[in-house]
């Protein structure tokens with residue numbers, strides 16, 4: 248009686264997430280990605296403008312025109 252059925256109930260410390268880029272199991276070193284490459288792909292997506300912040304440069308002459 249060394250095997251207790253309770254051992255099946257143990258919850259993992261950290262749920263394993265698939266890599267957001269390719270869906271492979273993530274690696275510890277590059278969490279939550281599976282490899283440095285996927286990490287890079289994600290970073291590039293950020294930098295390449297899908298996350299562009301709209302800049303408003305059109306309010307230059309709002310100051311003088313006071314009416």
Ligand SMILES: [Zn+2]
Pocket residue numbers: 266267268269270271280281282285
């Ligand atoms: Zn990946």
